[in-house]
Amino acid sequence: MHEGQHSVDLDGYFDSIERCRAKFSGLRILTGIELGEPHWFPDEAAAVLAAGPLDQVLGSIHCIRLDGGMLDASQFRKKEDIDFPAAVREYFRELLAMVDSGQAFETLAHLDYPKRYWLDGAAPYEEKDYEAEIRAILRAAAQRRPPAGQGGGGFPDRHPDGRIRRLQAGARPGLAVAPLILKPTSPAHGGAAVAREDGKVWLVSYALPGEVVEAEPRGRQGGVAVAATTRVIEPSPHRAPAPCPYFGACGGCQLQHAEYAYQLELKKQVVEEAWARADLRLPPDTPVLGMDEPWRYRIRGEFEAVAGAEGWRFGFHRMRSHFVLPIDTCLIHDLRIEHALPAFAQAANEMHIEGLQNLLLTVASISTPESAPSR
Numbered sequence: 001m002h003e004g005q006h007s008v009d010l011d012g013y014f015d016s017i018e019r020c021r022a023k024f025s026g027l028r029i030l031t032g033i034e035l036g037e038p039h040w041f042p043d044e045a046a047a048v049l050a051a052g053p054l055d056q057v058l059g060s061i062h063c064i065r066l067d068g069g070m071l072d073a074s075q076f077r078k079k080e081d082i083d084f085p086a087a088v089r090e091y092f093r094e095l096l097a098m099v100d101s102g103q104a105f106e107t108l109a110h111l112d113y114p115k116r117y118w119l120d121g122a123a124p125y126e127e128k129d130y131e132a133e134i135r136a137i138l139r140a141a142a143q144r145r146p147p148a149g150q151g152g153g154g155f156p157d158r159h160p161d162g163r164i165r166r167l168q169a170g171a172r173p174g175l176a177v178a179p180l181i182l183k184p185t186s187p188a189h190g191g192a193a194v195a196r197e198d199g200k201v202w203l204v205s206y207a208l209p210g211e212v213v214e215a216e217p218r219g220r221q222g223g224v225a226v227a228a229t230t231r232v233i234e235p236s237p238h239r240a241p242a243p244c245p246y247f248g249a250c251g252g253c254q255l256q257h258a259e260y261a262y263q264l265e266l267k268k269q270v271v272e273e274a275w276a277r278a279d280l281r282l283p284p285d286t287p288v289l290g291m292d293e294p295w296r297y298r299i300r301g302e303f304e305a306v307a308g309a310e311g312w313r314f315g316f317h318r319m320r321s322h323f324v325l326p327i328d329t330c331l332i333h334d335l336r337i338e339h340a341l342p343a344f345a346q347a348a349n350e351m352h353i354e355g356l357q358n359l360l361l362t363v364a365s366i367s368t369p370e371s372a373p374s375r
């Protein structure tokens with residue numbers, strides 16, 4: 001904690017939030033916090049985040065370290081003999097250090113804080129003068145792992161995706177929005193299907209070519225509009241019920257809604273199209289090598305750790321999200337891997353391990369008594 005400052009009174013904060021929510025029941029009141037220099041105070045930051053569910057967590061830099069102390073950027077101009085441009089570069093360096101630290105914030109706040117307190121007489125603030133620094137920060141932010149402390153001192157029992165969806169759905173009650181009806185025609189790399197509507201291209205997840213679906217826009221990806229199927233109006237004859245209970249929320253699988261033989265056909269079409277774009281053609285009878293039994297085949301698994309109210313659990317990233325969906329079963333992994341997940345979680349909880357990020361499991365090919373040659 002900064003000298004002479006106090007930690008936020010989260011109990012009082014949540015109490016006032018509850019009173020406001022009770023008073024203004026028609027409003028959706030979110031909670032949130034801005035963590036300043038959280039990488040300097042990791043224990044305090046974790047304690048604050050563990051105090052209750054926060055909808056928004058911002059991370060930001062206000063201060064740099066200078067001459068053995070801390071100096072807020074608002075004070076740069078008041079300090080005599082300061083190398084002002086160097087102090088601003090140090091500000092950006094500290095910002096990059098915070099992003100790289102893995103601290104559990106989701107939103108990077110104000111990159112240009114020093115601009116508010118610019119030095120009179122100095123050359124005006126221009127982003128391009130700091131382009132290298134800003135690019136490095138944004139690149140690091142884009143490549144960031146999910147918050148290391150998600151739940152682990154982070155956000156217990158948060159389901160941000162669901163929360164956002166409820167927010168959108170409930171924000172304008174009674175306002176009729178025409179549903180987006182899409183007719184995908186071809187498969188896309190990554191399991192989605194491509195639809196064209198009024199000249200606009202959509203990547204529709206959980207839809208199959210030839211179907212008519214109702215879908216919900218989900219932003220953009222690589223310059224293309226993305227939508228997720230919310231209702232199938234005209235199903236494909238190749239549609240199949242997904243066996244996995246997490247299908248649709250989990251980011252691990254994209255095609256379980258199609259029969260396996262058809263999944264192979266779709267993948268072949270995707271490869272053929274990619275080759276065609278490069279002016280290449282697959283030999284006419286190129287087979288797709290599938291499996292006899294497309295379940296329980298993976299002997300290697302990488303799982304993300306997430307801490308909730310009952311301690312550590314393991315899972316996968318949610319669909320198009322950095323947040324982790326804890327799972328109890330994964331039908332594509334070897335049963336030994338599935339059974340290892342709760343065992344490792346229990347061990348981590350009993351040993352009070354902190355800061356877990358992920359778990360890599362590989363099934364060793366050891367010979368069992370049945371398979372070993374008898375003597």
Ligand SMILES: [Zn+2]
Nearest residue numbers: 034060109110
């Ligand atoms: Zn701030």
